[in-house]
Amino acid sequence: MVGMRDVAKKAGVSVSTVSLVVNASGYVSDEMRSKVERAMRELDYIPNELARNLYRGRTGMIGVIVPTLRHPFFATLVSALQGRLAKHELQTLLCSTADADTGEAEYVSRLRRHMMDGIIMAAHTDHPADYWTSIGRPVVAFDRALGDTIATVRSDHEQGGRLVAEQLVKSGARHVVMVGGPRSQFDDRGEGATTFPTVRYFQTLGERLDAAGIRHEYVACGPVTDVEGYARAVHLLFDRLSESRSGGSARDSGVGDAGIPPVDAIVGSDVVAACAVKEAFAHGLNVPRDVQIIGYDGTCLVDCAGLTLTVIKQDFDTIAERLAARIVDAVNEPEGRESKDGEDSKAGKESNNAAAVDIVPVSLRTGDTTRPVA
Template structure:
């Protein structure tokens, strides 16, 4: 087996010079570097990556934790993250919490033991903020708040909610149903959305900022005199639960009690198929809006109107935050004002609309990098 000593003899340089070239540390003149690299090619020398990692204290490996890769949103995001990290010389290791045992705890343990350089946390977690802040290693959150000092990147869901509401109000929707995951995931433990606008009861603030999309949509529709309902469609990996929810809400549409549905691309695709099966006219009888804008919105039988999240921009922002965290830069999440959140819960006697506005503003401050979304018109809205 060819080693660095062989390369040093071939190049006529010291062993330390070869080490500097292999590990990319210290200054080596262009002439010396050329001789070493030529010797490495001639001898077909392959650096011992494990030894190099031990020397540098780096693995060039980033763990990416998502709920499941069966869902097109997370498969698309994962592909963009892999490209963004590869452009920075980093590899990714995927953890799909719904599809494999161990989940986030195993990955956090690997991070603590320096088997990874960092983790992107993009799945729902029941761990308290002190669990994440105690790790003391690079963590970047996607679309959630993990704790003070941990940066977070997410789409501008307040903008997304407003885009959907504006479209549906403009096209005359009167009774809108949103299909989504368990509402409890928007909030830590006992905290729930109360009175369709304000977060009530005691407890910590929402760690899942996607809630502001639903709060904004609900607030804007209510202001326009339209009815909004939230129907739970199961966990993000449970495709059959989404299919069942689509059957339920489309049956109501056939009865004339629902005239618009908003859901992820998966839910919207199921709704298109079920509505057509029931003989509903889309968009005359029923409007359908997808929220994500993956390839599935274009493959549902009709081209679905969709709010598209910018996956490449999200991935670039996450990778940039990870670069800063690994380098030891100051990467901090803006702390949430608990007083403002208590006010939003109704403790000061504000009305529901004002409280809902406060909630959205409070959750908005949890995200360091907000990535804009765009509305892509399709055949499923008027």
């Protein structure tokens, strides 16, 4: 096996010079660097990554914590993020808190013991902010607030709520049902404190619908890890809708009091929207004439639901780019100084005390599940 000594002999330089070139540390003249790189190519020398990382005090590993990979949103996010981290020569160590016996605490322990270089936290946590800020190691949050000094990357969910509301108002919706996680996610622990990302778009949508005089209600499902729970909730919702349309009393149907317009629009994640299309077909309802359906995420499900969904698309590529940039910055600058964003970044940024918050715009793609608007 070719080693540094062989490269040094071939190039006519010292082993320490080869080490400086391989580890990109210290000054080496252009002439010396060219000699070393030429010798490395001729000898087909492959640097020992483990040795390089030990030299740098790094592992080359980034822990990515998500609630589950069974949900298409997190599968799509991890796929994009793994590719971005690889461009920074970083490997992804994945923790799915619902799909494995070890949860976030094990990964935090590894981070504290310098077995990883940093953590990207993309799962709900019950730990208070001082737990995360006391770790003293690089942590970046996705779509949740973990502490005043921890950088966050999130989608512009307020924009998402406005886009959904605009679509529904213009298309003549009269009664909207929002389907999401447990009501506990709306627990107000201070502005921006929630670790549930969808709160912002539900709240913004509700405010806009109120302003337009459109009735709306919220149907709670289980946590994001309970994918089947969303299907069950949508099934029960359509059973009630079908009963009310077929002459059952509104009170018995659970839709509302007599005289209230029937539900004619459903908003939820791509999983919810796909299930809603299936249930509408099963109950003999026409989409979008009888009921409009809007998804939120923009995963592969939007084109696999039987109809092309109208959907709020989160920009997974930009989210992954910003998360990778933030964790690399945190690893390289442990004091937490903010990195300078490139001029071509698509993400907006706001101040959250000492922490940076990158806000990534979303977009509305209209499909076959909403009525045309003027």
